[in-house]
Amino acid sequence: MSKNVFFGQNDLRFWYFRYKESNYYSWSILIATIVACAIIIFVVIIPQAENYFSIRSEVVALRSKINVMNENVNFMNNVDRSVLNSQLETATKALPAEQDFLLIINALNDSAISSGITLDDFDFNLDKGAVTKSQSSINIVIITNGSIDRVRQFLKEISQKLPISEISSIENSSNSTIINLGFDYKSLPKIVFNEEKPITSLTGLDQALINKLSSWQTTNNQPVTTPSGSSSAVPLFE
């Protein structure tokens, strides 16, 4: 019975014993070693080295990402929640997310009382006034009674009330003035927070603007006192 374990085993033995003492054997071993090493270098070591370098660059990127995230966490930990809430309240009062007629009527009423003019009639125009896709405006036509000085005072007062308004035109004749003004509102944007982006605080100018708006708001909330020279002033709703 043949004791061949695999095909050609005897052939291999034959070749081994035939050449093991010859130069060919050592040559073939050396060449095989060199070829194997070359294969390992090109197939394993170089790709692994590339892999290591990509891991290293990933580590560098991740480190900077984590730094930014930690800075963001620190920044948010140092933010005064009450100040932030009041800033948001002021900003949304100044530029509401939707039509807020109560705020508008309050602003008109307060300005009328402060300036001593009478609002005879007003008309809300909701169809016109799309400023941008997300920002719109409620246009109002007001008919007032009062001298030019009082109208000027009214314009000044309304420009310092929340929500913020834009006057587009005024027409005055014989103590009656037609004022076209618009109150802007803007829908809330979809906020997509990117963790890797550093959070920045409000700039000095932004802060100053918020403070100014806040002071307008404070004026708005103060108890309304009728000026001494405007005894004839009639509030908006009487």
Add this chain to the structure above:
Amino acid sequence: MNNNINLLDFKSKINTTRSDTKQRNLRIIAISLLFIVSVFSAIILILVALSPLPQLKKQQKIASFNLSLAQADIIKLALVKDRVSSIKLILDKRRYYDRTLETLQSKLPSGVVIENISIKQNNMSFTLSSNSLLLLDNFLNTITNPDESGKEYSNIVLNKLGNKESENNFSLDISMKTL
């Protein structure tokens, strides 16, 4: 016949020596390559094993979790910024008609009154009345000859100059552009 005492051929000995040298060189190359392969394998294994990537990913998760706790405030801050930038734009393009009126009134000599006025964008038209032509003339001189504060109006057009003899009253219709 070969009479030399050396049975081996001299030339073949030289060939054997050359072959040995080549083999030795090749052995050195093979050993070097083996050494390089083993050293590089070990280095890469150590570097990959010691990579701080898993630890950094853990840190990232922690930071992300901490940020998620403050997400409501982050959104509030973003909203404040959005509102403020929009408000800034509105206020920048806002026209202050009260200031326009104030400037005009400051230029009016006493004795001249505004009968009616219309302001739209930077177009302004108004009617003045006075019982003195000189006062109206003074006013016209004031607005046409800008003072140190610079030119405030342009395209000044005198539309009409009227006189009501019964009331001894002069009226002046003017339109202009505010700068």
